[in-house]
Amino acid sequence: MDGVRYDTIHGLDVVVVETPTATASISLFGGQVVSFVAAGATTDVMWLSPLVASPPTPIRGGVPVCWPYFGREGQPDDAPSHGYARTAMWEVIDGRTTDFGGTELTFAPQGIEQVALHVQLTVRVGDALEQQLRTHNPGSETITMTEAFHNYLRVADVGSVRVAGLGGLTYLDKFDDMRTHPQHGDWVLPADDPRSDRIYPGAGGEYRLIDPVLQRAIDVTVHGGQSAVVWNPGEHGAAGMADVGPHWREFVCVEAANAGPDVIDVPAGGTHTLTQTISVTPL
Numbered sequence: 001m002d003g004v005r006y007d008t009i010h011g012l013d014v015v016v017v018e019t020p021t022a023t024a025s026i027s028l029f030g031g032q033v034v035s036f037v038a039a040g041a042t043t044d045v046m047w048l049s050p051l052v053a054s055p056p057t058p059i060r061g062g063v064p065v066c067w068p069y070f071g072r073e074g075q076p077d078d079a080p081s082h083g084y085a086r087t088a089m090w091e092v093i094d095g096r097t098t099d100f101g102g103t104e105l106t107f108a109p110q111g112i113e114q115v116a117l118h119v120q121l122t123v124r125v126g127d128a129l130e131q132q133l134r135t136h137n138p139g140s141e142t143i144t145m146t147e148a149f150h151n152y153l154r155v156a157d158v159g160s161v162r163v164a165g166l167g168g169l170t171y172l173d174k175f176d177d178m179r180t181h182p183q184h185g186d187w188v189l190p191a192d193d194p195r196s197d198r199i200y201p202g203a204g205g206e207y208r209l210i211d212p213v214l215q216r217a218i219d220v221t222v223h224g225g226q227s228a229v230v231w232n233p234g235e236h237g238a239a240g241m242a243d244v245g246p247h248w249r250e251f252v253c254v255e256a257a258n259a260g261p262d263v264i265d266v267p268a269g270g271t272h273t274l275t276q277t278i279s280v281t282p283l
């Protein structure tokens, strides 16, 4: 296809999609968008760890696909964090040019037949980045799942950004034994304990990351995802992660999820779809 080629980034095999309005790279390991740059922009929307490990270690950065469960929710303690999709190899199974001059590729994971659900990911690159994760239940009984697009968004400094769209919600704080707290106004990195691991159930699906230093806003618009997650491990947590370390200030994860109490029941023969659109606006 015009504008689609295979390449490598940090040793990862990627599909590069170039359109008149943006360029994106999608890693075949994880089916993971690792870069999205609007035409004319100098800074990537995505953060990809400069210390990224090699497969089978999950890629720290871009948009990991957490599926068919988020974290280890509903799983035994030794289950791989965030499911099987992000450590599977994916292949391109379809591609087309959209009516608006964008490019759309559809991916499917290989070798995770132990999961009773089937999944496909469509990535549409145009003015915005759109991703659609479709989960189909081919069986005869309802299956329960959780999931996320675990967006690592690049920021100038996590301490100087804010996330709008969460004010008035109640979040579950993983750093406080999942106790609930009210969110007053926009999310900002707490000054007293600069880290965040929060699930916002019943969130509205429109989140705006405002970065006054990079002078841009990143809008994440979600359909079919009831929860938002905002994560940054903070300095101490990052020190224990080989692929974050001193780089913890360079990103914040604003995730489109169904997690915590927002569990999805996929009926027999049914399909559930999680969609997100990510766009950038100069400030």
Ligand SMILES: O=P(O)(O)OC[C@H]1O[C@H](O)[C@H](O)[C@@H](O)[C@@H]1O
Pocket (backbone or CB within 6 Å): 058, 071, 081, 082, 174, 197, 198, 229, 230, 231, 253
């Ligand atoms: O280290 P990972 O398995 O990639 O998970 C990274 C993070 O993902 C989510 O944001 C979870 O809410 C966090 O609890 C977790 O630490």
